[in-house]
Amino acid sequence: MRFPRPLPRLGLRSLPRPFPRPHRHDLLIAAAGLSCGLLLWSLDLYMNGGRLFEQRWAPLIPLVVMAAMETLRRTAPRTALITGTLVIAADQFTGGNLATMLMFTDVVYAAVLYGTPASARRIPYTTGLVTVTVTVVLLVWWQNAYALLVGVLTAMVSFLPALTGAIVRNHRDAAEAARLRAEQTALLAEMDRVQAVTAERTRMARELHDMVANHLSAIAIHSTAALSLDDAATTRQALTVIRENSVAGLEEMRRLIGLLRERGGTENEPAAAPRLAGLAALVEQARVNGAPSGLTFTLDVARARTEEKLPAPVELAAYRIVQESLTNALKHAPAGPVAVILTRDPQTLTVRVTSPYRSPNGERPGPRAPGSGAGLVGMRERVALLGGEFEAGPVPEGDPEASPEADDAKVRAKVWRVRAALPAEERTAES
Template identity: 65%
Template sequence: MLTVSRPHRHDVLIAAVGLSGGLALWLIGLHMQGPRPFDEPWMALVPLAVMAGLELLRRSAPLTALLVAVPALVADQFTVGSLATVLMFTDVVYAAVVYGSPAVARRIPVASFLVTVGVAIGFLAWFRTAEALLIGVVTGLVSFAPAITGVSVRNHRDAAETARLRADQTALLAEMDRAQAVTAERARMARELHDMVANHLSAIAIHSTAALSIDDPGTSREALGVIRENSVEGLAEMRRLIGLLRHSGTEDGPSAAPTLASLDVLVEQARTNGATSGLTCTLEDARGKPERLPAPVELAAYRIVQESLTNALKHAAPGPVVVRLAREDDVLSVDVTSEFGSRPGPRAPGSGAGLVGMRERVALLGGTIAAGPEPAADGRKTWRVRAELPVGERTMRE
């Protein structure tokens, strides 16, 4: 079923103006030509009305309008003629190039140029006077000039549309980058929050359970002391994290990133928290003379040790918890071992987010990490976390 779209309001306006202008010229008797085969003045109104009707199709069916407009213009030449008919024809040619298909837009200028040249040569051969070239000039102004104008306008519109699409694509990519940056920042904040607070909350959970389950005033007092100490330190860590987020991007903001120089404090704190569970935490630094490493490496190593000590406090059986640091060439190795097995007494539940966070930190630096049980020399099993972090500038991803 053939469907015809409604004419655009601008096309209706152009058709109305063209028709009314042609009628006005006809009423005052202003014609373009002298005696013609159909020299009755009213005969010029037929091509005028047809051309005005074709203006309604200049957007919806531009090629059809042009194919009908050509014989209408030729028919107008056999009447006294109307300037409005010729002007509307030029607009139909222009619209066919602008609103037609790409193939039509390419062919119309070529065809109009060939028609212009053919008309000029034909009339020059017929009249054999130089004035005959003026007919070719007029033909070019009526057909070729509006076609070239349409090509120029269409090219500008296509360039503008391409620029708009490129801008939309750039905006979409920027939004995707922003969303990825927000997701990465949220993941980083989640890792920091987990690593900073989980250790203290695990100690609080274990010692509060011990205080509730063991009916001994001394044990309860000792547990409450550990709970208070971890609560104060956890609150301080939270304040430091909030301060870092609040002053992020400023030169005078607080630096909340811990370094390997403070590992001894972290291990000492873990030793205190794990004493009631039979854990003995020690630090072995085999790096020789410690040197300052890139900040992302020091932060990742510190958080790996912190999370490993937190997991030991939650799950390790009574025994030694050893933290070892070593450096070989451009690789910093972090090794944390603890007794693997069940233990008596209260235990804090785990969510598995700590291991995920450690893997994410190591992956961001291009390193490797392994965590799991391993057989020990005495036949027992140990839980071992070993991470290797590149410290060379060429292997850094941050």
């Protein structure tokens, strides 16, 4: 036996509701207003007398409808106001109920407070105009003081609730705007903090790389030589260089730790920021480290006028650029001369470091120690922070003004050049 197919279920839940679910506070207000109105009605307390509809049950209709509008005061304030206005006008033809009028004042107040911004602006002006119009018309019609009393009652029922709602809404909007500004300020402060932390981490990473990479590269090169050559004298010399670089690396680490702890140095401690005066010792250390690889190192600072004072960040950047360039030469350069030249004019301190790029037979040797590729990035960042110019790459030998970006630079190049132009006066990249 075949059963008929069941009918498809209707998606009743997907049907839109005419109004959102009333707020529970609105339901309580409506219930309280309806209860008070029923109590007044049961006690035969009316506001009007001798009206069109004298039946005892007539005031109940406006009372119930107005109570229903109270449930929509928050979710549909415009509908509640329009219907409430019609209801309060109809209530004037019955005995009248005080609870109906009080609920209407609350509907006017809610229409301004919860309605659209346009309604919040128009309702106070409209109720004020209605109050003035009613007063003037009744004065002309009745020509007695009772017209003024009716005008005052009209203002109390319509204009004053609208004005109160506008004041409360303005305060609420101002508080919300202040809260949003506070959140935005907190967000901007957090962004500034994150940027500051990121910048500080980048600076620390750059300092660590520049300080330690030189010593660790020398240690790697000489430890490889000690392991590959079975010669006691060579091994002893390599171990001596390894120890010197280990001690120097520890001193550099202590200097950085002292900076991070914000501790002032003493005369027995190394300077917190290396200066150009320390380049001679740096080149001498590179000469010792590079001797087994056939590298020779020279330093020319005569044209730099080192006796003239430079800003500390500029001297630190120049020192680190020379240090990283010497480290790269120890890692990658074939046997040959490495020259460090500093020149200065009134506006610029120029640092040039040249090293062999190809061996005499035109081949490029492999690296003697592994590298991360962060050295050139760090040098470029240092120069950019000071608003200077930086370039690094292969150039033809004997052509110091050639650009590393030239099309045939790598084909004809026998020299690797690092050039940094630093401002003699401290400034940032933005200035």
